[in-house]
Amino acid sequence: MRVVVIGGSGHIGTFLVPRLVRAGHDVVSVSRGQHAGYVRDDAWRQVRQVTADRASATFPAEVADLAPDAVVDLVCFDLESATALVSRLRGVVGHLLHCGSIWRSGPSAKVPVTEDTGTPPIGAYGIAKDAIARMLKEETRSGGLVTTSLHPGHIVGPGWHPIGPLGNLDPTVWHRLSAGQPLEIPGIGAELMHHVHADDVAQAFEAALAHRDAAAGEDFSVVAPSALNVRGYAQIAASWFGLTADLRPVTWEQFRARAGEEAAQLSWEHLVRDHYFSIEKARTLLGYTPRYEPEDAILESVRWLVDHGQLKVANPLTID
Structure with a gap:
């Protein structure tokens, strides 16, 4: 597939982009500046790098013009931006994957937290991530664009x-x-x-791309096996x-x-x-197997x- 990764040179993209290249995909990395990730990898030589400004009104069209089969959005933080991208990609792209956050859930009431048992979010960041995840789920449920949201813990690497x-x-x-x-x-x-290694997050995104039908309309907590x-x-x-x-x-x-x-x-x-989250859903539907405690x-x-x-x-x- 041609996979466009928005924010490909960041924490997750550092590991995801080379994974996708090695899996045989045609990868386009979209970011504000053209550079590879934090860790050197020869796979970046095979990556097309595109500079684009997410704040621009033309950004969704610029992504669509890259003719992707799938889009991985690693740097979306507000509902308006997410909705604009979905509207432009609907009927054009086969799969949109969004990077959320475990902060979509508020203070824990019972642990481990599952995708269905989180409390209402607190703070602007968590509230926005929760709103985006809900919008994406409804988009797919209503017969629109196939979407998946993955929610990492505190990313390290x-x-x-x-x-x-x-x-x-x-x-x-x-x-x-x-x-x-x-x-x-x-x-x-x-x-x-609840921390998680950036490469384990990348593994989950790669798995969601490979298991599109199982991931369609779903949300997944992506964290280490323990907290x-x-x-x-x-x-x-x-x-x-x-x-x-x-x-x-x-x-x-x-x-x-x-x-x-x-x-x-x-x-x-x-x-x-x-926070302490369960990875059972990601393990069962995607085969997610984090390498790092x-x-x-x-x-x-x-x-x-x-x-x-x-x-x-x-x-x-x-x-x-």
Whole structure:
């Protein structure tokens, strides 16, 4: 097939585009700038790269003019943009796959969360992702364009910082853990975060393309086989440096005052959701088999950052 990947040079596209090339597809990567992904792969030599601005009113027509059999949309964040693309591709394209987010579900009421048991979303990002997923499902159900939405967890992989043990991107957390210094955690650290390696997300998209009939009109949670809570994540991370985490529980008020408003707010947004999702639907209908446990995916990301001088740690990693 000719597969157009919107946002092909990003986190997921880094792994998805080479997968599709190796599977024999004719791949077109659409992005704001022409460049390959985060990880070097010779498969990119066979990829046509197209520059386009999603904010342009002509963007849906530009995608349609590429004559795709399938479109993978990895960078859609609002309902209006999603609806415009669907309207232009209806009757033209055989399959539209959308990248959503587990934040389409709000704070967990019962875990693991399935595609049918999530609570109403909170926050503009989650609300938008939920609205897009519902629109796509109704589009297919009503006999329109065949669509599928896949909802990754917190994506990690080589080339970018992972959501850390405190639910934020503060790099000093890694330095404290690698030095054996005390780490303040809000509450008792029981809240869950559900990560996933970018290549496992790419695997799910490739599988959905290959199993179009099974994926038609469906939505799938795409995460690692297990999830980490704050204290477990911190202990595992400290062990990578041959240490035990010295965790100091504090109130959220104390945490906000000491961590800074930006880092504390990001922590709150991740931890208040307390997410742990089931992959049974993706496993059953798509054959989704993630390679990475969350700690393995995060370790790969941390190792890359350390090796490339983008993350300062006090002691070297002691784990292979």
